[in-house]
Amino acid sequence: MVVGAGFGGLAAARGLRSTGIALTVIDRRNFHLFQPLLYQVATAGLNPADIAWPVRSILRNQRNATVLLGEVVEVDASSSVVRLQDNREIPFDWLILATGATHNYFGHDEWERIAPSLKTVEDATLIRRRVLEAFERAENRLTTDHDDDKTRQLMTFVIIGGGPTGVELAGAIAELAKKALTADFRNIDPRSARILLIEGSPSVLGQFSPSLSAFARRSLEKMGVEVQVDTHVTHCTEDCVTCGDLHIPAANIFWAAGVKASPAARWLNIAADPSGRVKVKDDFSVDGHPNIFVIGDSAAYVQDGKPIPGIAPAAKQAGAYVATHIASDVAGKALPKPFRFRNYGSLATIGRNAAVMDLGPLRLKGRLAWWLWGITHIFFLIGNRNRLLVAMQWFYNYLTFGRGARLIVGPDRPSARH
């Protein structure tokens, strides 16, 4: 049984394809989401369905796989059963938990309502709504009064967290404000929007080499994003971000500062690291349960003294490894050697013609990295339909500087589903 149809869970399911082992894939959503492009949904560049694909369709032709839409709430490791929200109990022989991570407000969960994060499709449409409505409200205000402070506050966007998601979101909001929307308003000038990226450590994209991380910062600043490093948020309200003595009046605050693992550790009642990730053995199994594995963002797999990163390639490699492990065990063959994560490199995009690519010895930045970033992301999407649709919309956005998915829809509150 695989719980979670993200990158890790799907890789595990596919790895078991030719084994004939009957397999149940459980997810609480009916679709696999390509999270690396979620920020483009949040900034009106893409549609949700362009980066999502029904899990049933993905596994349609894998006859040993059954897909179940349901939310796991408990794992009974001793009797080998998972319990779903609707109280159904589903027994397993082998269990792979690939339940991912959610955002981490580091003890300030009350900030979630004020500063939404970007993890689900609903989060993305909520952020899109907030960004687009900010400009509408500023435009509306100026028809009746000319309180410039209030207008500036409405047009200030603060992104907290300078990792890839924060950088991508800040860059995309800057492009939206300074390119896509410019001709659409009569009272305000969207180019005057203030976009701040706040990072606690000394540099943005800290996991990249210093030269690439400096390039990312310069690129952001060139796009009009103010970058504040070494800055910790101490308080958030609906119209202000406070960092120690610094008060930033801002009506739009988005959170990209950290993740915490899904409750897999709690379900298994075993030790977790401070981010809530399950400490796993060198085959991803958990202590005392050789038939239960935890992979992806929910797991802390320590290699060379530090946990492997919480990125899609690591989850995919882990899923494939565990599938081989289980298949070998079932077939009575020799088990594979302990897992080793192979890091093929890191990629992040900042904006038009600006990306960074850290392939170890090879470091790329700028236009070439940006094109390679686009090509690899299209390649990794699932299904030719989505590849074609994303490629076409990017091409359109590139040529026109426009953003086509500028819809304000749905209720203005973070989704109940995370």
Next chain:
Amino acid sequence: MVVGAGFGGLAAARGLRSTGIALTVIDRRNFHLFQPLLYQVATAGLNPADIAWPVRSILRNQRNATVLLGEVVEVDASSSVVRLQDNREIPFDWLILATGATHNYFGHDEWERIAPSLKTVEDATLIRRRVLEAFERAENRLTTDHDDDKTRQLMTFVIIGGGPTGVELAGAIAELAKKALTADFRNIDPRSARILLIEGSPSVLGQFSPSLSAFARRSLEKMGVEVQVDTHVTHCTEDCVTCGDLHIPAANIFWAAGVKASPAARWLNIAADPSGRVKVKDDFSVDGHPNIFVIGDSAAYVQDGKPIPGIAPAAKQAGAYVATHIASDVAGKALPKPFRFRNYGSLATIGRNAAVMDLGPLRLKGRLAWWLWGITHIFFLIGNRNRLLVAMQWFYNYLTFGRGARLIVGPDRPSARH
């Protein structure tokens, strides 16, 4: 001032383009919605953004037009002011109300929660969610018990109302169940879904000629839709539709049985017809207010003894006419002759290779009508981006029988915005 950025309101705004008359376009949504294709969003064939376009972008280059996001709640005709929900008052010299229509439950508003209609993007994603979840729930049920009656109820879809929307929705749900989903489930066979279309009058697509209407019925039946004509719904509950003595156990009920006009008549405190449409004069102005016009689905414009139909071409023609009327009046030129609606024909689609086209002397049905339907709808979309995206997805859906936008998202309740 134009209230409403649907087909009528946009046509009026564009008609005033070269006049230099300063113009405000008010809509409560930030986008124009191409409603004729909304049923394809509800059945996972298209994305919301494919059939919507920001009003600001549409009017970006029309420098005499200002777009205001806001909801009109009152019109003070005597002092020439409209009031918005946030209490702002906006004065006008000329007013064009093009506020459309909403669904009509004919006194049974309590059915709205049970049987949603298809008017907004939120309605469409709600219906999509209900349709997709029905299959998921049926699949889930069969893993635990084999109560066939309950499963059949979950897989029964009742569409109430056999006009174009009802026919299109029934046909598209049939295609989804009987083609797109077939290989995706393990316990249920989506092809066994029961789809019923209920119509009160003696025929579906009653506004078409009898031969086309009979063709539509045969096509639906060939696709596996049961068509019940001369049948009136007397009661709806969450799991049953009652039509007199007939009880249809069904967990999925959708409403396409009628529309009622927006509250324009109430705002103006003047006479309305039974559907709530404002009785307008032969230039669309209202009695006693030669500077206030009502067009589109909100107006009852009587021509040759009966109201012109509530369809997009009628609204567009009315918008263009009123723009000319106002421009002539402002310029001191002769006013145009009374409006006459030119009916270029009616079009409706039933499913793959099946559509009907009633062009008066020329009547088409089947494959040719279907292709013409597709081509005209792509032509009438706004923006080449949307044309290209819709064409591509249709081509993909046609080749693969697949439906790409199968996402279950958002809260399960009708939107508060109508």
